[in-house]
Structure formats: C-alpha cells, structure tokens
Amino acid sequence: MTADRSCDWCEGVSRRRFVQAFGxxxxxxxxxxxxxxxxxxxxxxAPENLVAKIYAxxxxxxxxxxxxxxxxxxxxxxxxLHVSNNWHITKPVVGSDFFTAxxxxxIEALFFGLYNPEWHDRIRKQLQDDAGGYxxxxxxxxxxxxxxxxxxxxxxxxxxxxxCDGDSTDHFAFGGPIFYGHAAQGFNEKPDHPGNVFWPxxxxxxxxxxxxxxxxxxxxxxxxxxxxxxxxxRKQEDDLPGLRVSEMTADQKxxxxxxxxxxxxxxxxxxxxEVEKCLAAQGGLDACRLTFFSGEDVGDDKVWxxxxxxxxxxxxxxxxxxxxxxxxxxxxxxxxxxxxAG
Numbered sequence: 001m002t003a004d005r006s007c008d009w010c011e012g013v014s015r016r017r018f019v020q021a022f023g024x025x026x027x028x029x030x031x032x033x034x035x036x037x038x039x040x041x042x043x044x045x046a047p048e049n050l051v052a053k054i055y056a057x058x059x060x061x062x063x064x065x066x067x068x069x070x071x072x073x074x075x076x077x078x079x080x081l082h083v084s085n086n087w088h089i090t091k092p093v094v095g096s097d098f099f100t101a102x103x104x105x106x107i108e109a110l111f112f113g114l115y116n117p118e119w120h121d122r123i124r125k126q127l128q129d130d131a132g133g134y135x136x137x138x139x140x141x142x143x144x145x146x147x148x149x150x151x152x153x154x155x156x157x158x159x160x161x162x163x164c165d166g167d168s169t170d171h172f173a174f175g176g177p178i179f180y181g182h183a184a185q186g187f188n189e190k191p192d193h194p195g196n197v198f199w200p201x202x203x204x205x206x207x208x209x210x211x212x213x214x215x216x217x218x219x220x221x222x223x224x225x226x227x228x229x230x231x232x233x234r235k236q237e238d239d240l241p242g243l244r245v246s247e248m249t250a251d252q253k254x255x256x257x258x259x260x261x262x263x264x265x266x267x268x269x270x271x272x273x274e275v276e277k278c279l280a281a282q283g284g285l286d287a288c289r290l291t292f293f294s295g296e297d298v299g300d301d302k303v304w305x306x307x308x309x310x311x312x313x314x315x316x317x318x319x320x321x322x323x324x325x326x327x328x329x330x331x332x333x334x335x336x337x338x339x340x341a342g
Contacts (some may be wrong), residue, residue: 001308047113047268048166050106051153052146057103065098066090070144070151080143080152080169082161083177084229084341085325088139089156095135107140111155114162119266122197126182129195130159144168154178159183159325173274173330174267177231177338183323189297198324205261205318206303208255209292212243219243225293225306229342231315231329242289242310256285260309263316274330281332282312296321 058067068079076082079089092098094107095225095294111134114121124134131137138157144150152165152175165175184195193199212220220243234240245256264272279285288311298321305320313334319325329338 001242020331021273046166047164048146050110050113051142051151051164051166054103054106054110054153055142055146055151056058057100057106062098067142072143076341078337079141079339080262080340081172081176082339083179083231083327083329084156084161085179085181085327086158087156087161087341088137089141089154090139092139093136094138094140094155104135107155108134108165110153111138111162113339114164114268114271116266116268122264125195126159126180126184126197129156129175129184130182131157133220167274171278171331171333171336173278174271174328177327177340179325179327179328180266181323181325186323188322188325189298189320191301191303193298193320198326199320200245201259201262201326202303202307202318202320202324204259204306205290205292207308208252208259208290209249209304209307211252211255216243216248219247220290221292221293221294221304223293225291225295225308225319227342228317228319228325229327229340230315231327231340232336232338233313233315233329233331233336234310235334236287236312240289240310242291242308245288245290246286253285256290260285263309278330279311279314282314282334285311287311288314298322 010231023088055067070080082089095104099107112123115123127134127138137153138160140153140155140175143152143154150168152163152168154176155162159180161177161179163169163170163175163178163299169175180198182196182198183189184193189196193202193335206318209217209220222241245253248256264275288309291308291310293306293308294302294304298305307318309316313331313336315327315329317327327340327342
C-alpha cells in the first residue's frame, strides 16, 4: 500500500490514546460549543439529559409528528431499530422552523455529544458533502418518554443513523444498529478515496491484510460479499466465510485491536465502552472472523474496499465501493432482531 493512502485527518491523532481509551471506557465526552457559555466550558448535560429537555419543550403538535411509543411499528418494522443508508425517520428537518431556536440548539448539542470531540469537524465535513451541511436534511424521532426508563432519540438522513438511548435499549451497543458513510467527491470515488473521512478505517484494515500469510489470505479473501444491509446476526455454526481471529498470530491480533479502535474512534467514550462490553460477552475478538471481498475493487489496486468483521453478535461491515457505506450491529446477544433496508 502506498503512503498516499493515508489521510490528512489522521495527522496528529494519537493511535495509542484511542487504543487505551477503548480499553478503559473513560467518562463521557464534552459537549460542543453550542451549549457553552462564552469563553468557558460549562456542559449543560449528557446527550440523554438533552433528550429529556427536548421532549419537555415540545408542543403537542410537535410530539404528534416526531414522538412514538417505545415499540411503535410501521411498514419498516420496529421503527426504533430500523437502519438504512439513506432515510428519514420523520418529515421535519432538524434545522427547519418546525423546531424553535432553543430546540435546534439542543438537538445540535445532543448530536455532536454522541461523537468524540476530535471528530466534530470531520462529521461536519461528511454532512456538508453528503447533505449540504448539518441541519439541512436530518430528522429525529423520540421513542418512549424520557424519565420512564425506556426512551431513545434516533437521528437519520443520508449516510446517517445514530441513536441516543441512555442504555434504555437492552442488549445493544449504540442503542441499536447504526449507519455511517461518506461520498467525499461524488458517487464514484477514486481508488484512494480522497477527502473521505472514514477511508482511514479501510487503510488500517488493509495493513492487517498485508500481514497475513498466503494460507490466511486464502481464508480471508472472498470474491462476493453479502448484501450490504445484511447485518443480522448469523448462526456461527454455519459455514461462514472469513479468517478466524483465533487463528491469527499475536502481532496480527494486536493490529486487529488497533483496527477496532479506529472503527469506534469517532464515537463518545460511553458508546465505545458499550461495544467493548458487548464484544466481551460473546467471546471477544477471538470469536470473530475477518473477511475481505475482491469483487468490487475500486481501481483494481488490490486494496480491498469492502471488508467485514463479524462475530456471534457483532457485525461491522465496511463497503468502500463506489463510496463508503458502513453498517454496524453490535449486541451482547445473538438473539436480538433489527430492521434494515439498503
């Protein structure tokens, strides 16, 4: 892999810090500037507290549009646990006059509170490239009633499904399946995906592929991948593709841990800790398989754009062709169900 496959976004970011943070599960990240007093750092509360404040501020006509019972279903299934690459969970846009200025400020602070502060600029870039900016084409829904023990806010849009649940949703990390993506310079990206804020994740995974010996590569590389939205948990006794992590060498496993740290790096510490906890409940990385797919290789450069890390109740599916789509489903049990559309 040539040096120019790295990304300017990575410069100055300490990998060791993120590996340590992933293992430690440190305290929740600070809120963005939108809820800070001028010149001081005064967080107004965790994102979950903001859900309660947003809910309390809604007028009845607003609640009618964006609030639902905890187990609300429609033609998409259990709406709270639906995920797609480009969808709108409700009609009102978060930056529209449907919401008051105070509500818009709280929603924005909540949204960025779900991310590592060092990723805020990158998330804004992704939203600008894909949706014209934050607030332009994103929507929210609130399920359940904050304070009742069961509540969750879901935000959706192009290349976006993110959740804030305060651990209300049993079993799942992130409160349920999430989606992220980026088309930095058009629908069909170049082989090195210039400007794509998530492409360094694939760079890291491909460096691990380069560490594999011939026998391991034969196990790890498949021509055809499953449908990209196929992230339901699969029975491990089935003949699943991929190289078993348990059969990797110690240095390869260490590199895979760094890949995982890169994958969870964009998110707040609490969600990273949830991923770690869920993964440990089902045997850790040793219970997973790593698979690369050669069928869609942008530029035919053998830098695999599509790859998948999968365990009993863990799926992180990175599809980099023709641009980046990433589907994530992480839980502590393989028996939970989700709803997907791709």
